[in-house]
Amino acid sequence: MEDLGIISLFLFVLFLLLGSGVWIGLALMGVAWVGMELFTTRPVGDVMLTTVWSASSSWTLAALPLFIWMGEILYRSRLSEDMFKGLAPWLAGLPGGLVHTNIVGCTVFAAVSGSSAATLTTVGKMSIPELRKRNYPETMIIGTLAGAATLGLMIPPSLTLIVYGVTINESISKLFFAGIMPGILLAGLFMLYVALVSKFSSNWNPAVEPKMTFGQKLTNSRFLMPVILLILVVIGSMYAGLATATEAAAFGVIGSLLLAATQGSLSWRTFIDSLMGATRTSAMIALILAGAAFLSLSMGFTGLPRGLADLIAQLELSKFELLMALLVFYIILGMFLDGISSVVLTMAVVEPMIRQAGIDLIWFGIFIVVVVEMAQITPPIGFNLFVLQGMTNHEMTFIARAAVPMFLIMVLMVFILIAFPEIATWLPDNIRQGPR
Amino acid sequence: METHWLRRLLDGLYGVSSFFAALSLLAILALIVLQMTARWTGEVFPGAPEYVGYAMASASFLAFAGALNKGSHIRVSILLNALGGAKQRWLEIWCFGIGTAIAWYFVFYAQKFVYWSWKFKDISQGQDRTALWMPQSIMLIGAVILAIALTDNLVCLFIKGKHNIVRDGVKDEGEAA
Numbered sequence: 001m002e003d004l005g006i007i008s009l010f011l012f013v014l015f016l017l018l019g020s021g022v023w024i025g026l027a028l029m030g031v032a033w034v035g036m037e038l039f040t041t042r043p044v045g046d047v048m049l050t051t052v053w054s055a056s057s058s059w060t061l062a063a064l065p066l067f068i069w070m071g072e073i074l075y076r077s078r079l080s081e082d083m084f085k086g087l088a089p090w091l092a093g094l095p096g097g098l099v100h101t102n103i104v105g106c107t108v109f110a111a112v113s114g115s116s117a118a119t120l121t122t123v124g125k126m127s128i129p130e131l132r133k134r135n136y137p138e139t140m141i142i143g144t145l146a147g148a149a150t151l152g153l154m155i156p157p158s159l160t161l162i163v164y165g166v167t168i169n170e171s172i173s174k175l176f177f178a179g180i181m182p183g184i185l186l187a188g189l190f191m192l193y194v195a196l197v198s199k200f201s202s203n204w205n206p207a208v209e210p211k212m213t214f215g216q217k218l219t220n221s222r223f224l225m226p227v228i229l230l231i232l233v234v235i236g237s238m239y240a241g242l243a244t245a246t247e248a249a250a251f252g253v254i255g256s257l258l259l260a261a262t263q264g265s266l267s268w269r270t271f272i273d274s275l276m277g278a279t280r281t282s283a284m285i286a287l288i289l290a291g292a293a294f295l296s297l298s299m300g301f302t303g304l305p306r307g308l309a310d311l312i313a314q315l316e317l318s319k320f321e322l323l324m325a326l327l328v329f330y331i332i333l334g335m336f337l338d339g340i341s342s343v344v345l346t347m348a349v350v351e352p353m354i355r356q357a358g359i360d361l362i363w364f365g366i367f368i369v370v371v372v373e374m375a376q377i378t379p380p381i382g383f384n385l386f387v388l389q390g391m392t393n394h395e396m397t398f399i400a401r402a403a404v405p406m407f408l409i410m411v412l413m414v415f416i417l418i419a420f421p422e423i424a425t426w427l428p429d430n431i432r433q434g435p436r
Numbered sequence: 437m438e439t440h441w442l443r444r445l446l447d448g449l450y451g452v453s454s455f456f457a458a459l460s461l462l463a464i465l466a467l468i469v470l471q472m473t474a475r476w477t478g479e480v481f482p483g484a485p486e487y488v489g490y491a492m493a494s495a496s497f498l499a500f501a502g503a504l505n506k507g508s509h510i511r512v513s514i515l516l517n518a519l520g521g522a523k524q525r526w527l528e529i530w531c532f533g534i535g536t537a538i539a540w541y542f543v544f545y546a547q548k549f550v551y552w553s554w555k556f557k558d559i560s561q562g563q564d565r566t567a568l569w570m571p572q573s574i575m576l577i578g579a580v581i582l583a584i585a586l587t588d589n590l591v592c593l594f595i596k597g598k599h600n601i602v603r604d605g606v607k608d609e610g611e612a613a
Contacts, residue, residue: 017534018512019512019514019515020515020527020530020531021511021512021513021515021516021527021528021531022511022531022534022535023504023509023510023511023531023535024509024510024511024512025509026534026535026538026539027511027534029538029542030534030538033538033541045541045544045545045548046545046548046549048542048545049542049545049546049548049549050549052542053493053549053572053575056492056493056496056497056575057489057490057492057493057571057575058489058492059485059486059488059489059492061489061492062464062468062488062489062491062492065461065464065492065495066464066465066468069461243472246468246488247468247471247472249468250465250468250469250472253465254465254469275458275461275462276454276458278461279454279457279458279461279495279499279502279503280454280499280502280503280506280508281508282461282495282496282499283457283495283496283497283499283500283502283503283508283509284503284508284509284510286492286495286496286497287496287500287503287509288510290496336512336514337512338510341510380514381512381514
């Protein structure tokens with residue numbers, strides 16, 4: 001690293017702008033500008049425009065608004081009601097009973113939505129009152145919901161993975177497939193935890209569900225079938241190599257519009273609301289990505305990424321030690337920043353390190369998503385905690401404490417991923433090559 | 437109290453801009469569907485990925501101002517929430533000040549960028565052969581409207597002591613971050 005003084009000034013501006021509350025996308029642009037002015041003699045403004053234009057006008061990026069829109073449509077459909085009614089009869093017999101509807105419901109909705117907040121609200125809207133009525137322990141209802149909703153970030157479609165893929169220029173479809181097995185495994189771990197608590201906890205005495213015949217169960221879940229079908233079409237079209245991620249997203253939007261229409265929950269109002277909502281959320285992320293693209297370029301000139309990669313090489317950290325350092329780093333960062341911002345902000349610096357250490361970038365995408373998921377349920381800024389606070393009127397501390405076991409399960413998941421990387425890499429290595 | 441004509445004009449501008457952003461999103465969907473249909477029927481739709489890219493850029497840039505006024509753009513608000521009253525107002529002025537400066541800086545170079553694209557008749561590298569100044573001017577328009585929206589909020593902070601950002605419920609990822 002050439003000049004520590006200038007680098008510190010650069011980092012100071014970064015923390016100043018972000019910390020004082022300047023909108024993240026604009027703050028990144030500002031920091032990048034400072035970096036360019038300090039480290040190069042290039043015409044900064046012109047370089048900025050070229051970078052931002054090519055980052056914003058991208059075919060791959062178009063998957064983002066479409067997947068957001070798909071989630072917005074289904075969020076406004078009656079899926080929320082159907083989810084609980086359809087899942088409850090099948091899960092009532094398991095040890096842990098209907099608490100599993102939280103986890104399975106989140107897993108299913110995660111497969112149509114890329115955001116953990118939308119997953120949380122859609123599932124929680126019905127399951128919180130229903131589970132309370134049946135006298136399940138409140139900490140379990142809240143905790144499992146907070147934890148399982150983070151699956152929205154991992155199970156495809158995942159906005160975080162799209163952003164990660166666009167940032168490091170990796171195939172979105174591959175990343176999506178890498179997320180499937182870890183996502184299901186994580187859901188399984190959550191369910192195992194619920195089952196164990198139900199066996200060993202002393203205040204576990206929920207109301208017993210009435211017995212249902214197989215036919216009744218099917219009738220109750222008939223509305224869920226179209227959603228499952230939609231998931232299979234979207235994921236299947238990518239798996240079979242029939243469609244790219246962007247094209248699969250278009251399938252998803254049309255499918256969910258049809259689904260909402262046949263359910264009778266598609267009105268002009270909900271159509272417009274979902275479209276405008278998707279436009280805004282996607283613009284929010286696009287602004288961050290535009291800023292981040294310029295910042296990556298500028299970071300390159302500061303020599304910071306190379307310097308740090310060399311430093312790591314000199315320290316001769318093992319892969320495991322490096323990953324542990326990154327784990328702690330991202331958990332701390334995640335206390336203050338949301339997942340997408342943490343990813344784009346750090347990738348310019350972290351990517352060379354990861355490549356240097358010989359870590360697979362697809363695998364690392366899943367690693368980073370698990371870590372970012374943890375950030376969703378850690379105070380002071382854990383987004384799922386905010387949403388749950390709004391929904392239940394509990395104290396933030398109560399919700400955060402209820403989510404602690406889920407946090408620990410995710411830490412366990414990180415170690416499982418490190419020990420068995422194939423969980424993430426096997427599927428993407430075996431998909432058929434898609435168009436282009 | 438009757439709304440000032442300038443207020444109505446500005447809000448109208450943000451509305452129209454958001455409307456065209458939504459249309460661009462619809463265009464993305466339509467283009468992708470056309471492209472897939474073409475592929476399945478053995479036809480070619482030359483330049484579809486490029487057109488989708490242009491629509492993506494306009495969907496984003498035209499929505500920036502609307503997203504700002506609805507509080508969709510995320511920021512780290514710990515400090516803002518911790519401060520109250522006058523201090524919070526000064527911090528907001530700082531944020532909008534920085535934001536406004538960056539946005540107008542972007543606009544200045546964006547108009548230069550579009551002008552040179554037009555002057556040199558820059559053509560897309562893809563199969564679409566589009567004259568690039570056309571899609572690029574939509575980015576410029578969006579950037580100008582964002583800069584106006586930021587300036588608008590900054591001026592309101594000075595005059596009325598508060599900005600015009602109104603959140604409509606918590607739902608988008610990271611809005612509260």
